[in-house]
Amino acid sequence: MVQSPVSAAPEAIAAQTDVRVWVNGQIVDAEGARLPHLTHSFHYGLGAFEGIRAYEVAPGVGAVFRLDDHIRRLIASCHLVTLDKALTFSHADLTQACVATLQANRLSEGYLRPVIYLGAGAMGIGATSNPVHALVAGWKWGAYLGDEGLRRGIACCISSFQRPGHATTLTKGKLTGQYINSILAKREAVGNGYDEAILLNEQGYITEATGENVFMVKDNQLITPPLGMNILAGITRATMIEMACDRGIIVVERPFARDELYCADEVFLTGTAAEVTPVRAVDGRNIGQGQRGPMTELLQQGYFDIVRGRDSRYARWLTRFDLP
Numbered sequence: 001m002v003q004s005p006v007s008a009a010p011e012a013i014a015a016q017t018d019v020r021v022w023v024n025g026q027i028v029d030a031e032g033a034r035l036p037h038l039t040h041s042f043h044y045g046l047g048a049f050e051g052i053r054a055y056e057v058a059p060g061v062g063a064v065f066r067l068d069d070h071i072r073r074l075i076a077s078c079h080l081v082t083l084d085k086a087l088t089f090s091h092a093d094l095t096q097a098c099v100a101t102l103q104a105n106r107l108s109e110g111y112l113r114p115v116i117y118l119g120a121g122a123m124g125i126g127a128t129s130n131p132v133h134a135l136v137a138g139w140k141w142g143a144y145l146g147d148e149g150l151r152r153g154i155a156c157c158i159s160s161f162q163r164p165g166h167a168t169t170l171t172k173g174k175l176t177g178q179y180i181n182s183i184l185a186k187r188e189a190v191g192n193g194y195d196e197a198i199l200l201n202e203q204g205y206i207t208e209a210t211g212e213n214v215f216m217v218k219d220n221q222l223i224t225p226p227l228g229m230n231i232l233a234g235i236t237r238a239t240m241i242e243m244a245c246d247r248g249i250i251v252v253e254r255p256f257a258r259d260e261l262y263c264a265d266e267v268f269l270t271g272t273a274a275e276v277t278p279v280r281a282v283d284g285r286n287i288g289q290g291q292r293g294p295m296t297e298l299l300q301q302g303y304f305d306i307v308r309g310r311d312s313r314y315a316r317w318l319t320r321f322d323l324p
């Protein structure tokens with residue numbers, strides 16, 4: 001397989017002809033795995049998905065980070081929208097599918113995208129008898145918000161779009177249709193010259209960014225919105241909280257609004273794709289010194305040590321695999 005540069009967009013990778021995907025239990029050429037045009041999820045957006053990263057931990061050896069937690073969240077997302085009723089693949093099957101996809105594409109490092117979706121059949125909105133399909137794609141993906149962003153921080157805005165509330169949707173599900181809101185917020189932010197958007201809820205509290213959880217540092221405390229709010233229960237968020245506690249940092253989960261964020265000492269975003277990305281400004285106001293802060297750097301370094309297998313205290317989070 002032709003290796004793409006680390007920062008290559010997935011669109012470019014999808015254009016290659018030798019990509020292999022796992023579909024309903026089999027590794028097939030991506031070319032032959034095209035979706036029928038009456039695929040229900042394509043029309044109405046009912047699908048559950050995950051974003052998972054693997055890192056090279058030794059030459060030719062990869063490790064998937066917190067694979068078990070991602071598969072558990074995938075199955076929980078299916079349960080939220082009742083896709084689990086007709087899902088014929090188990091936790092073990094989906095776990096194995098992720099590793100098989102990396103191996104089939106000779107990726108010791110990359111991004112995995114499992115998707116569970118409703119296939120063709122009835123076209124009414126409430127279709128309950130259509131088959132439920134599973135696929136896993138994988139590609140090489142560098143720093144989601146840029147290498148420069150990881151080092152120097154990114155500029156965010158508070159979005160004009162709100163994160164949908166508990167009475168509107170199932171906010172703990174990683175559900176495909178839910179991301180229309182994120183796309184609109186991201187496009188608006190980038191169109192206005194920012195790198196990323198942070199969304200409020202109906203009460204004006206900070207929720208999360210378009211694909212990342214939000215943390216701020218104030219007076220040496222690490223503060224993040226609580227899980228009871230309408231945010232995704234990020235696996236990187238959980239990692240950050242555990243790492244911070246292990247380092248004796250006080251972690252507080254509580255709501256806060258944009259004024260506290262503007263006056264924070266440090267702000268950073270966490271996500272599987274974005275990893276740990278510092279925020280240097282929000283709405284044109286510098287955060288702290290307008291650069292990556294010391295606690296962000298400490299936790300970012302700690303995170304990369306863990307995912308790259310350099311910190312044996314967290315080896316339980318790594319699913320190691322060899323390339324064939």
Ligand SMILES: Cc1ncc(COP(=O)(O)O)c(C=O)c1O
Pocket residue numbers: 051174182208209210211212213232233234235236237270271272273
């Ligand atoms: C809306 C949203 N919030 C937060 C996150 C971060 O979650 P995780 O750290 O599990 O990737 C993601 C990414 O999956 C996301 O899409």
